[in-house]
Amino acid sequence: MAIPLRIGQGMPRAPLVKTNRKTQDPRLWLGILFMFAAMAIGQLVVSSASARVPAVTLTSNIAQGAQIRASDVSAVQVSVPMSENLVSIPSDVVGKIAATNLFVGDLVRVHSISDGFEPDVRAVSIPIRAGHLPQVSPGERVDIWMTPSLDGVALPGPAQLIIPSAVIASAPEYVDSGMDTSVTVSISQEQVQVLVQAMRDGLIDLVAIPAAGNP
Secondary structure (H helix, E strand, O other): OOOOOOOOOOOOOOOOOOOOHHHHOHHHHHHHHHHHHHHHHHHHHHHHHOOOEEEEEEOOOEOOOOEOOHHHEEEEEEOOOOOOOEOOOHHHOOOOEEOOOEOOOOEOEHHHEEOOOOOOEEEEEEEEOOOOOOOOOOOOEEEEEEEEOOOOOOOOOOOEEEEEEEEEEEOOOOOOOOOOEEEEEEEEHHHHHHHHHHHHHEEEEEEEOOOOOOO
């Protein structure tokens, strides 16, 4: 049996859906905004840390005061936090003088090289008898010994160390053990007289300082 509808009585209305107050809370949207901002900043930090810049690295140990050759350096790409002091082009390093001891793998910085030798540094060529030159390369250090001979003013006697830890400025790439040769060393101005006199008074020998004693 149909239920009669009274005049003015409509269909039952659907219940009202209460609005979630949380979606209207501005603190929620502010928190979401901060979260996205933090993600963006983190992405920028990671991207900056992974950015690589050109640099120059050492492939040889270079003693302070030695001249840097093309074979001593190589171009690389590195990720470093501070790059403004790095030298980026190998040609800017070749021919410069090491202002401090440099080691294999070091990155060359502007303060570690100089345009010329120190004012009191002198380059002196030393004659070496056949078979008496150890394996040395520019930038390494050697002890210089002199053995007085009958040809010199000094009385013949035992060998003596005249200049310790001199820097090899240049050395022949190939040495014939049956022929005399020469090397050039960098020494202080006050040591020049000692070395020149020693070359006239006796025979000069170079003693290579082991790698642990070189830079």
